[in-house]
Amino acid sequence: MARILIYPSILSADFSCLGDEIRMVEKAGADGIHLDVMDGHFVPNLTFGPPVIKSLRKVSSLPYWAHLMIEEPEKYIDAFVQSGVNGLFVHVEVKADIVELSEKMHALGIEAGITLNPETPAEVLQGILGYFDRVLVMTVHPGFGAQTFLRDMVEKIRSVREMIEQTDREMRIEVDGGINASTATLVVNAGATVLIAGSAIYHAPDYKKALQDIVEAVKDADYISNNT
Secondary structure (H helix, E strand, O other), X not given: OOOOEEXXXXXXXXXXXXXXXXXXXXXXXXXXXXXXXXXXXXXXXXXXXXXXHHHHHHHOOOOEEEEEEOOOHHHOHHHHHHHOOOEEEEEOOOXXXXXXXXXXXXXXXXXXXXXXXXXXXXXXXXXXXXXXXXXXXXXXXXXXXXXXXXXXXXXXXXXXXXXXXXXXXXXXXXXXXXXXXXXXXXXXXXXXXEEEEOHXXXXXXXXXXXXXXXXXXXXXXXXXXXXX
């Protein structure tokens, strides 16, 4: 469980050639692909939906996780499952019954993740954590790429890790926002095991080197050292 995974976020990729962008990061050593889905309501931006993901599913066998930044995820779970994703993140802040959403995802054969915005405390996970497979902690305000990492989120990551360790389950904590070789160590030391990196990879001249720089930065992190 201690192995750190890196999922490039295609929000920072070249949208004119997304298939090629995914192939290149897979060749460079990515562990999965992070897909940011925005509806222009839950967040002030628009990206793509199930038809695009279904097309992109053909270009790679890597795990695909979609982060649903949408107001009514309950209306689209079936469509996203049919697009070929391996898992979906829904926000704890939506009005829908998120436990019911998790149960539906599991019934349809995919994993379920829960996302916390920067303003949302870790304590909201009490009583619902066991229904999910992964937790995504936002370290920027969702909606746009290439934002500055919010350092005060490190303590929240640590709190989520402590909550998980009080259960009998193994869960991955993902972190999304401002992740690069410098900030990766901070979040891994706090207990994160999946790093979502967008501009740090897709705005770099060499994707493989960008990925390796992050891997190298966290290889001696305290959390890894204490859990191997």
